[in-house]
Amino acid sequence: MKVLQLVKTSIGAAWALRQMRELAKLGVEVHVAMPVDGPLIEEYKASGVIVHPIKYSLVHIIDSCKQLCQIVKTVNPDIIHSHFVLTTIIMRIALCSDKRPRIFQVPGPLHLESFLFRKIDLWTAQKNDIWVGSCSWTNECYASNGIPREKIFLSYYGGDIVYKKSSVHGKIRKELNLPNNAILIGMVAYMYAPKYYLGQTRGLKGHEDFIDAITIVSEKYPNVYGVCIGGPWGKAKRYGHKVREYAKHKTNHVYFLGTRTDIPDLYADLFCVVHPSHSENLGGAGESLALGVPTIATKVGGFPDIVIDKVTGLLVPPKNPDFLAQTIIECIESKYDLLELANKGENLVRNMLDVKNTASSIREIYNKILS
Structure with missing residues (x-):
């Protein structure tokens, strides 16, 4: 299975990195299209994730779409998996004629709380779009706005439970x-x-x-x-x-x-x-x-x-x-x-x-x- 992930930053969003690292361990061939100017790039590569450079921008959306189309052509993934509103909108515009399944894993409900941004999400979607909410509220919002339940999944962004209770007090x-x-x-x-x-x-x-x-x-x-x-x-x-x-x-x-x-x-x-x-x-x-x-x-x-x-x-x-x-x-x-x-x-x-x-x-x- 080959999956192309879309992430808008290599500075933050470590939760996306952790998820991809574990998917690679599970045997998924993981590619990511992301900016390469941040400190997390080497961690992606060390985790077995194949990195493809891209700059996501609504101001320069034509360039962003061209870059993404070229990456998709090169990788030829089974699924495209986006993690942000920006990357999702660019994905839908650039790949409007591409019929392979594509996922928007929603990192938070903020854009859904705005009438305009919620409508942009819904209006740009096509038949091959699927949503993975990372909390129950998000999924209920999509369902109440007419998205069929069979196109909505729930999966939390997990973390490394590395913190241990400290014995230090005071x-x-x-x-x-x-x-x-x-x-x-x-x-x-x-x-x-x-x-x-x-x-x-x-x-x-x-x-x-x-x-x-x-x-x-x-x-x-x-x-x-x-x-x-x-x-x-x-x-x-x-x-x-x-x-x-x-x-x-x-x-x-x-x-x-x-x-x-x-x-x-x-x-x-x-x-x-x-x-x-x-x-x-x-x-x-x-x-x-x-x-x-x-x-x-x-x-x-x-x-x-x-x-x-x-x-x-x-x-x-x-x-x-x-x-x-x-x-x-x-x-x-x-x-x-x-x-x-x-x-x-x-x-x-x-x-x-x-x-x-x-x-x-x-x-x-x-x-x-x-x-």
Whole structure:
């Protein structure tokens, strides 16, 4: 079986790399068409993936289409597998007369939440298009918009469950010079600036909501501190500065640790972790659950697939700092058995999101499509 994957970046999207690496181990001949200016290129090659250089651009779409057509002619794949909206649109335009099956594995629901971008996805599709949602919300959205169920599959983007619970304790408290009785509420996420063309006024990950919630909680419990782990993503440095300034004007109970590599040590210091995203697939919830940390997430996108309310974690409505603050207070006041929630969450995701299992499900989807 020969599959051509379409990826728009060789800088990020390591989840696509992990999936392709495992598919190659399963005997799939994996090719990828992607820009070759990023640090992940050598990792793709080392994983047995054959790399074909291309530049994806809507501004220079004719050139992008020509490049893709040449790659398809050279590779002659059984299936074409796209991972982004941009690569999918270019694939459909460039290969409008090509009848082989092509997959759009949807990495997140953001474009489906916009009427215009959702319609572009649906309007450009043809009979040989198939969708693989990476959360249940995505699949239900496609089905409710008229896509037949037999053309929709579900497969999560898996990860390497390499993090082990750390035996280090007190690292954050020592670094920030906080007392031993400090209750640390964590948010582990890169800072993504608002997409104003989608009507967003706050960051995609909900940093401002987190700051507002910690402000409320710390007024009742002065020993509560919020800890933001993760710096600005890409060109969002200006937004990152704006978030820090916002926190400075709201409270002195929120700290920023920036991008770190000692994540397990930091998680070990947290009372619970919050994922207040406005739009999300599974986000960082898989990571916090895998490390057995009590998890609160917004009820958006794929979060409910793994943060099952009052079973593996707690769900709150998005863009609602007051509700989030009250939920944190209830956790502090022992309304929930956080240890039990964390244990159940860990047991769920360590199997469900293991990349070996998720890649195997993709190969099964390939077999179903080709048969």
